Amino acid sequence: MRILVALAVLLAGTAAMAQDKTPLNAADSDPVRLGWMQGFPPAADKQVRWDNSSMWAFPKTRWSFSHWRELMPSTAVRRSGPISVFPRAERRDIDAITLVPLGATTPMTWEQSLAANYTDGIVVLHKGRIVYERYFGALKPDGLHIAFSVTKSFVGTLAEILIAEGKLDPQRTMASYVPELAGSGFGDATVRQVMDMRTGIAFDEAYGGIDGDVFRMSLAMGGVPRPKDYAGPDGIFANVASLKKAGAHGGDWVYRTPNTDALAWVLEQVAGQSIAAQIEARFWSKLGMEQDASLQVDPVGTGFTGGGFSPALRDMARFGEMLRLGGRWQGAEIIPAAAMAAIRKGGDAPAFVAAKYPGLAGGSYASQWWHRAGGQFMAVGIHGQGIYIDPKAEMVIARFGSHPVATNRVINVTTLPAYDALAAHLSGR
Amino acid sequence: MRILVALAVLLAGTAAMAQDKTPLNAADSDPVRLGWMQGFPPAADKQVRWDNSSMWAFPKTRWSFSHWRELMPSTAVRRSGPISVFPRAERRDIDAITLVPLGATTPMTWEQSLAANYTDGIVVLHKGRIVYERYFGALKPDGLHIAFSVTKSFVGTLAEILIAEGKLDPQRTMASYVPELAGSGFGDATVRQVMDMRTGIAFDEAYGGIDGDVFRMSLAMGGVPRPKDYAGPDGIFANVASLKKAGAHGGDWVYRTPNTDALAWVLEQVAGQSIAAQIEARFWSKLGMEQDASLQVDPVGTGFTGGGFSPALRDMARFGEMLRLGGRWQGAEIIPAAAMAAIRKGGDAPAFVAAKYPGLAGGSYASQWWHRAGGQFMAVGIHGQGIYIDPKAEMVIARFGSHPVATNRVINVTTLPAYDALAAHLSGR
CATH class of the missing domain: 1.20.58.710 (Methane Monooxygenase Hydroxylase; Chain G, domain 1)
Incomplete structure (x- = not known):
């Protein structure tokens, strides 16, 4: 009961922040600055834990989202083979790009949009080259981060x-x-x-x-x-x-x-393999990934395919880039053409209208992927996780965040105009 | 209370097996044969779990020891760089080597000794080449296995x-x-x-x-x-x-x-780095390891350095081989000469006598390493984990096991004569 009361306080706190209070901004909630889990052992007031559910409460989420496997049991999704190194063509002009959040009138810069959405890491590929890459908070380039419902799009694929x-x-x-x-x-x-x-x-x-x-x-x-x-x-x-x-x-x-x-239950029975093993066999062992990924498991060893996958940021970008390239990677077919076509086709637009998702007018959802009217498709997880593929702009974005509000209805308001502005900029529009 | 009662039954069961009953032998306790954790999800009677402590009870340990991170939170100890591939010179004559367990009169073969000690995996290096390698039970060549107190020797190093x-x-x-x-x-x-x-x-x-x-x-x-x-x-x-x-x-x-x-607490304070990070920086990133390793962590994120490390078998052998080579690996100094000398020197033999450890007469313990009178030194973990370095025979053995009895006082009785027989065989003695 004590645990439940503590949880109620924590979860109510999150809801309260969204409604009544202003949560700490990205700089003030920086997990390094706040000292979460620093020291050997960390002091009681700096601990982020599973057993009292503090791991779920902002601003401690700014640490926990980058340390998921240290909080719960997990299974490995292993990389293998030589790393596919992205060529780099980093551009300094991106930070100054301006955009106007949906429903707003005041513009902000791309750089400001990252802080507005509590970005933990973002990498942008244009024509297969890294044009932008940043890490904040507790995330390092070689670190893993919970991707939440981005996991679903791996399952759908x-x-x-x-x-x-x-x-x-x-x-x-x-x-x-x-x-x-x-x-x-x-x-x-x-x-x-x-x-x-x-x-x-x-x-x-x-x-x-x-x-x-x-x-x-x-x-x-x-x-x-x-x-x-x-x-x-x-x-x-x-x-x-x-x-x-x-x-x-x-x-x-x-x-x-x-x-x-x-769906995962069906796929495990059909393939005779856990989803973790399938992601490993189909993707992690084939795309020149840099890091083993991790999948949270339940008390009987079942992977949480609804939202428990933690990959490294650039590895998530590799998966997105493979999709942009039509399911192929360095000459090999990773996704059969028919499956790729099914993913790209999108879903039933009228069935999606009533959801009134900000920035997704005319869009749809199918095969565990989100589709925008302009042909962009994306994997999306609460608190700002995402893989965004814009085939026309030849742009792929992988993003991790720790926004205090769960729903991307709030986060998309800034993210999607930012991605649109970046796509236009990179395309010379 | 229900949990405690269940635990009492389980733990008493383990003790009972050692004293009164004959536990299932290696073949009959094979975790694949028994179906532990097979199926999606595994049936109730096939589950191996943390929350009811079934993971600690033989014969379920034959699965859990190879799946530690799926049962408890952990932190990564990451490999990097090109893999150091061992040359192979596998010998078919090893299985037939005979030995007599301490206190016994009937000889057994090397192959029989592996089953007698519930071996999950063993790799033998002679002059840096793999001369023997076997996997049993739930362990695969690319899998991790709990090393229990072998962990201590990493800390001592x-x-x-x-x-x-x-x-x-x-x-x-x-x-x-x-x-x-x-x-x-x-x-x-x-x-x-x-x-x-x-x-x-x-x-x-x-x-x-x-x-x-x-x-x-x-x-x-x-x-x-x-x-x-x-x-x-x-x-x-x-x-x-x-x-x-x-x-x-x-x-x-x-x-x-x-x-x-x-000791780990002191080392973390002195180095300003967790033990996991130190093992990664000193060893896992430098020895051409094949697999990321895993360290079990407690509810506040502290690694269990007394016994929570899970490496892959061949990676444990790489660490042992580096020690056999005097702390050097492919031209680089991994362990300073003074530290290597301190490890090799061993401990105070008289202080070790009273422990009456089978097979270790004249031996000692120092710097978290076990030393035999013949100059061999080893890292040892309950239920049959070990790194065994025999400098004179130019032999290194890494071994994982899931023996029903915890103490190596029981396991050494077979293991040490087996290692001695193998050393003699490889040395042409």
């Missing part, structure tokens, strides 16, 4: 690959692949509906509070300590199997993280 | 390096480096006494049971779940600081794990 290889039928029901889902809300959803987040599952993706679906999911997976009398689902898949239907499948797009974990 | 560099004075007291130790039993011990395990700390290194010092240490570091009303030391260093003196320092050698954690 694996799904499209398995479909292209004829191993997965997107029109089959979830229960036909995973019998344990038969009694759940997912049972009669098709794989495609789950991939595109168009299920009618009863799950409210609201962050904060200790009685919501997100908190129950966290308890199930061990993201937060369980109370002594815990009797809820034991593990990520058990949580998925416990969810019911609130409405029909195939309706409007609604963002619900358990869709991804349910 | 770091200590000798810092002494050689003039940054650490072994004659100073522990409290003079770490004021928090002033009130503890370690306060007036010298660094050297701690390095050589000749302190009078009140700590009984007995495994099993839920009221012993080892269990209390595990609770402090989060190796086992804490009961709800836990009020003991919070973290590895807090546990060290809580220990009292049972007798004078500087007497006989007595093996007590907290000596290493106390």
Whole structure:
């Protein structure tokens, strides 16, 4: 109970910051400046911990997001082979680019936009060369950072690959692949509906509070300590199997993280391999990655594919660049053409309208990827994580952040105009 | 309480096996055969978990020892640079070598000795070439395995390096480096006494049971779940600081794990760097390692230097080979000559006599390394982990195991005669 009360305070605090108070800005919340986890051992008031959930509370998140595996169990996603070194053509003119956040009138510079969104790291590729790269806070170039729901786009990409290889039928029901889902809300959803987040599952993706679906999911997976009398689902898949239907499948797009974990369950059964092993075999061992990545696991060893992946920043950029290049890397096919086409095609735009996502008018969501009207597509994680691919501008951006507010509805307001301004600048428009 | 009862059963079970019952042999306890953690998700009776302590109970240890980071938080010890590939000169005649375990009369073959000691992996270098390499159970050549107290020898080596560099004075007291130790039993011990395990700390290194010092240490570091009303030391260093003196320092050698954690505390303060970072900077980035290694951390991020390191087998062999070569690797000095000499010198033999360690008559312990009378020295971890360096035979062995019995007093009985027979064989004796 003490833990729950502490959590309630922490999570309510996050919500309060978004609504009432002004949180510390990026400079004042700098984790090095605040001394989080410094000293051997760190002093009590400088500790960032799993067991009291302080790791989830801004501004300590500015440390925890760059140290995820030190807080929870994880499994390795290993690199191999020679590193693919990006050529560099760094440009000093980028910091001064100006943009106007959505709904605002006062312009800010690119450099200001990084602080506004609590950027921990950002790398920009133009035509395959690094034109810009910065690290802030607790993140180093060789460090890992939690990517949250960017993880989902790796899972969606694996799904499209398995479909292209004829191993997965997107029109089959979830229960036909995973019998344990038969009694759940997912049972009669098709794989495609789950991939595109168009299920009618009863799950409210609201962050904060200790009685919501997100908190129950966290308890199930061990993201937060369980109370002594815990009797809820034991593990990520058990949580998925416990969810019911609130409405029909195939309706409007609604963002619900358990869709991804349910999809991962199918993919693990179909491939006979964990998602971590699949990401390693398909991507991490093939793209000249620099660093092993890490996937958070639950108490029974299941990877949190809805949001538990921690890669290094430049490795995330390599994945994005491979997608920009049509699924090929140094002459090898990483993603079959049919899978690549399916990812690029995007989703049903009318189904996406009601979500009213800032900066995504005319966009869509499909195969666990976000699509903008201009052909850009992206992987997005709470608190400002992202892979952004703008094929027309030949630009790829990988970004980590630790914004105090979870939803990218707030963060996109600055990020997307910044990316648009940069794309125009790099394209000489 | 339920957790504690479950633990008592598990730990008592381990003790019972050693005393009364015959545990499953290596083949029958094979973790793949038993199906531990297979399936997505694994069935309830196939799970190996931290939160119910099943990870600590043989035969599930045959899986958990090869999957440590999936069970507890950890920090990375990263490799870098080109891999140093060992030349191979594998010999088929090794399996048939015969030996007689200490106190026995019936000989067994080398191959039989591997099963007798529940070997998970073993690699033998002769003159720098791999002459023998085998993997069993859940371990793969590119996998990590908990090395338990082999970790200590990395810490002792770091200590000798810092002494050689003039940054650490072994004659100073522990409290003079770490004021928090002033009130503890370690306060007036010298660094050297701690390095050589000749302190009078009140700590009984007995495994099993839920009221012993080892269990209390595990609770402090989060190796086992804490009961709800836990009020003991919070973290590895807090546990060290809580220990009292049972007798004078500087007497006989007595093996007590907290000596290493106390030493690590001093080294972290002196170097201003965690032990994980020091192992990375001194060894893992310099010896052409193949795999990032992993160090288990406690709830406040402190590495468990008494026994939490998980390297890959061949990487452990690289470290051993570097020591055999006098602290040098491919032309570079990894360990200063003075530090190397201090490690090779060994400890006070009379202080070691009372311990009556099988196979170590005339041996000693110093700088967190074990020394045999024949000049061989070794790093040793419970359940059969080890790095064995025989300079005269120009032989280095790295070994991982999951023997049901913790103490190497049982395991050495077979291992040391096997190593001696192999040394004689390779030397043409």
